Structures are given as C-alpha cells and as structure tokens.
Amino acid sequence: MKRVLLLGNCHFTIARFRKELVCKLVEIGYDVWISFPNFSQGEKESGEEAAKRFNCNFIEFRLDRRNANPLKEIGTYRECKRILKTVKPDYVFTYTIKPNIYGGMAANSLNIPFAMNVTGLGSGFNKKVLSKLLFSLMEKNMKRAEKVFFQNNKDLTTFLDRGYKGDNCVLIPGSGVNLEEYRELPYPKETAKKEILYLARIMKEKGIAEYLKLAEQFADDPNIVFHICGDLEEDYREIIDEYALKNVIIYHGTVENVQEYLEKVCVVIHPSYYNEGISNSLLEAAASARPIITTDHPGCRDVVVEGVSGFLFEKKNAKDLIDKFQKFMNLEWDRREQMGLEGRKFVASKFDRNIVVNEYLTCLEEKWESERA
Template sequence: MNSIAIVSSQAASLVNFRGPLLRALSDKGLEVLALAPDYDIEMRSSVEALGAKPVDYGLSRTGINPLRDFFDCFRLFFLLRRLRPDVVLTYFIKPVIFGTLAAWLARIPRRFAMIEGLGFVYTDSGDKISLKRAILRVAVSVLYRFALARVSGVFFLNNDDANEFVRKRLVWPEKARCLGGIGVDLLEWAAAPVVKCPVTFLLVARLLREKGVIEYIEAARRVKSMYPETRFLLLGSSDTNPGNLPLADVEAWVAEGVVEWPGHVAVRPWMEQASVFVLPSYREGVPRSTQEAMAMARPVITTNVPGCRETVVDGENGFLVPVRDVGALAEKMLFFVERPEFIGRMGVKSRLMAEARFDVHEVNKRLMIFMGIQ
C-alpha cells in the first residue's frame, strides 16, 4: 500500500478532527491525499504541516441539487482515477455517498466510509416530520444503501447508529465496525483546575435546534432566576443546516443576560473557565466536544440518547437527562450549583474515562488496523 485519499466536505475538519490521523498515516510512509472543496491558504498549510497533500475538488456541502451532486461525483471520479490511491476513506454525508460512488467507479480497490452521526435527516426533532424531510429521508436512505453496498467497511461511533443502519438494511452487518468516538489528544486537552466560583456551564455546538440550544437557554433562565451569579456560556456559529437557529434569537438571549456568546472561537480557553459541560443534543455520533470536556476533567450533563449516553456513567462523571426535558436539565444544573464539591469529584471520573476510551492515538490505531494499515 502506497497511498490513501481522505475525502471530506470541509478542509477545517481535516485539521481539527483528522489531524492526528493524517500525521499517523504519513508516519507510516503513506502518501496521504486530503481532499476538500474549500481550502484556503491557512488550511492548505496546516494540512501540509501534518504530512499530507491538500487536493481540491468540487462539492456543495449542503443543499439538495441532484444534478449538481452527480456532476460533482463524476468530476471526483475523474480526479480519483488520476490520483489512483490504494485506499479511500470518506466522512460526512455527501462525501460518504458521492465520494464512495466516485471511488467505486474509479476502481479504487479498498473503500471505507465513516458515519459520525445520523445528522439532521434522521434525528427526531420532536415535531411532526414535514413532507420535505420525509422525502429527503427516503432519498438519502436509497443513496446510502447504494453507496454502502460498495464499501469494504463502514465505521460508526456508537452501536445505536450501527444497529439502525443494519436494521434499515443500509449496510451489511459484517461491514459495520464501531469505533466508540474519534478521540482527542489527551496531552493537548490536559486536565484543568476546578472552577467553583461562580459555577459556570458551557455548551459548545453549532447553533442548531437539534443540539438542544433552546433547552439549554430555558434551563439557564430557571437557574439564574434562583442563582443570578451563575454563568452560562455558549460557543458556536451559525450553520446552513435546516435546523439552524436565527442569530437574532441568540443576540436577544445575550441582551437578556441569560448567556454569554463569544461566537465561533477556540474552545480550550473557555473550557478552562467552565465548571460543567452541557450538551442537551437530540442525537450524536459520539460528540467530540464532550470528549474534550472529559479530557479536561469536566463533569458532563447530557441527554440519554445515542452518542451522548456513551460519554456519561450517570451519577459518576455527570448526569443523563431525558431529551427535550428542560426541567430535568435545570435540576441537574442546580445540583452542581448547590453542591459544588461534586464538580471536582466527577471531573476526575471524566478524565479517567477519557484516558480509557477516548485517546485519539489508540482510536487511530484501531481504525488503521480495520483498514489493513499495519
């Protein structure tokens, strides 16, 4: 094996989420081709510093335009046929579907896909599903089934997602592998000192309804009505996802004094200010933000749903609450406000869990073994 192509829909994710993998593959002596549609000078330099070669290709990350998507697929086919990698690894929904099909057409011998979460299409928002969303779900399922029939293996981050894809016959069970999270660098995300005064809660997420942002704000209102000094931080930016929340709403919450919102910023300095990490998401793969919080020895409050529940042993390193239950979320926040001695105790448990389960170097070793890279 001489080369591997990793196909993404975002250049930044190659650095932020796949950086250690790019480095590990390069250290194996492989030519690592990092494909993305949105490189800028900074991202190109960062990828090169990891030992990989940035490669541009065309792809619309979001939106539904079948003609554009299939045109992009054929352009990617010609590109892969010219590059001739021995292995292709795709992640994010469009690269998984159209990147896999392009690699199959180009007769790349070993093709792998990573499903990091079910995303907007399959996540239950609690509302009645719209006709448009129902049609989209059917269309995506058909495309997934066709594409994933042409892979050597599919990596999932949690067993619930793997089982759902198998149950829906989107992937054969013998092709499914569970990674248990993409992992974090435990040295980079070292344990930070405990913060007890004021007790500070942090949510890191794109500004999407499905991330539980509204529930976080409502719970914050209840807690601040009783303990006004408590801080609530929200990190994240707007998105083109259909579940995106209007920026005007976020700005109104800030003006109300419920939450502090610095926008899309580096996470670690803000995690250092936090006492407890909160993610009231409706569904995840295994959230990277929660893994970072655990590595920094932060207790976690999250929902008892696929992906999120993989990060918490209820009552040990944090709490699991029912999805979309503002009352339960506020209750667990109040637990830490009124019993701050548990912040440090549970934070230590989080760090130990991160060391045991979310070391990115161990995760990447398993990933490379699955792909036959020794």
C-alpha cells in the first residue's frame, strides 16, 4: 500500500479545501496522512478529529506561520524532516509557501518524491529583500519537484518570466469548489434587508480597510447590514471592535458553516489585493449563486464575469468599491438574482473540484507508472 502525505500551513488548507482528495485517496487504497498546525486559525476541529472523519492519519506540524526570520526557519525545516522521517511517505503534496519550501527541502534530502502547490505567492513576495530569498528557495525546490501546480496564470508567468523552464508545471483551477456541498441557494426576498458579506482573513492585503470604508459610507441606512466572517489578525482587533460597537459592522469570527451566512446575503464583497491563488471564498460564494464584487486582481478577477456575475473594482480604491456597490444596489432585484445564477453556472463549468482531484491522481499514477517502466 502506497503512503501519501499532505502537508499544509493550517486546518482549512487540508481539511476543508483538500478533503475530497483525501477521501478519494483513502477510497482507492492509499495510506493517507495529513499534517498541519492544530488550531492556528480559530477552527474548532483538531487535526486528529479531521483525520478520524476522513479515515486517515494525522501528525501535527509545529509551524509559526507568521515568522519571517530565516534563522528561526531552520526549525521549520527540521520539523518537516521530523514529520517525513516519522511518516515515511512514498509521495508528498505540499501546500502554501512554507510547506512548499521547507517540506520540499526535507523531502528532497530524504529522496522522497513530492509535488508543490503554489496556492498564491502571499505577502512575502511583496517585500523587496525577502522576495529575492523566497524566489530563490522556491525555484530550487521547483526544479526538484515531480510537479508544480499553479492556481492562476499570473503566478505561473511570474516564474516563467524569471527564466524557469516550466516543464513540470501544471495550471489547475485553484482548489476548485465542491458543487454538491456548495449548492445553489435561493436568493433573499426582495423585501428583506440587504445583507452584505466579507468572507476572508481580516488583514490589510485582504482589503479590510476598503470594506470598512464602504460599511461606514452606508452606516446610516437601516436596510443594509455589513457582516464580516474570518480569522482576526491582532493588528485589527481594536478597529473591528470599534466598528462593531458603533453598529457599522457585525463580526462573527471564524465560521465553520459558511453556507449559513451565504444563505442570508445578497452579495459577497472581496476587496483583496493579496497574492491569491484562486480565492476560495469567491468560489464558494459563486457556487452558492451569490453575486460578487471583487478586485481586478489575479486570483479574484478569474472568478467573475464582469457585469454578468458581478463587478470588478480597482484594488486599494475604496471610492471605486463604493461606486460599484452603489451600481449593484441600483439594479433590479431579478437582475441581482440572475447575476448569482450566472456565477454558479460559470464556476460549475471551470472550477469543479473534481477537475483538481483528477489532476493529483494523474500525478501519482504517472509516478508509479514511471517506477514500473
């Protein structure tokens, strides 16, 4: 029985966005292990509980996701090596920057084949000095990897433009979305209050400041309610508490059942200029037949058909966001409902999670076939 390890930076990365892959691997006979930090983003389920639910195995990844000190990251490399020596996998899938870099390095040092998943370049690639180091480490590992999966063409092109050959690169439609789990939801009644949703980590690059300016602009309208769901970065705790106290927004914290909130809202707003792969929040919103207002930014614009399933606005531009929101609110109720239906149709045709799962299975099959040859 072949043993496969999925290594990620948090519970959501593996237990939420790759659960279909885990279950499929278990179903066809793999010995599956998952590894990520426990309780790093406010989730209620432990890795052990997730593994029990998936009928696989869990080993905790002791990781400081926000540390940027290269000397301290030696410990992350050693932790990845500890995990691999304990699990002894035949193949490793790594997800997000740190697992890609340090998990890839550890796998290479132990002669274990691995595939990297570039789920976006994150904020580190925006910092001049740090980005040089990150590009160097990523490119070294990419050359050693069996496959490198990219979620959007912009990220892939970034590496190709730097001279990477790309022979082992595969472009996939993000993490995909489970169309059975995220079904078309009935659109809220025309007479209902207009509920608006921000569904993302609360951090600068996710556009929280622009969303708060939008909410403030319409704070005096009793028929519009602005909701925020997501993991709270410490920098914003006082600000979010202040806006909640003034009844400008309602903050729900990290939520497990996203559909419960999507069901109530008439539009999802994602003001991100973070280096996304493909935004999972937008995929889930669109699959649930909710219109989208998001930035004209890689990983966000890919999920929207402009003017058909939602609107795009200029990143970091709160005025443009307010204008596009007003434009959306001025539409007739049935036009807004139709936007949601068009969004569902679009992601169903291009972002079905089964497409992504099949790419991973093909990756494994090609590896075992090459070993038999």
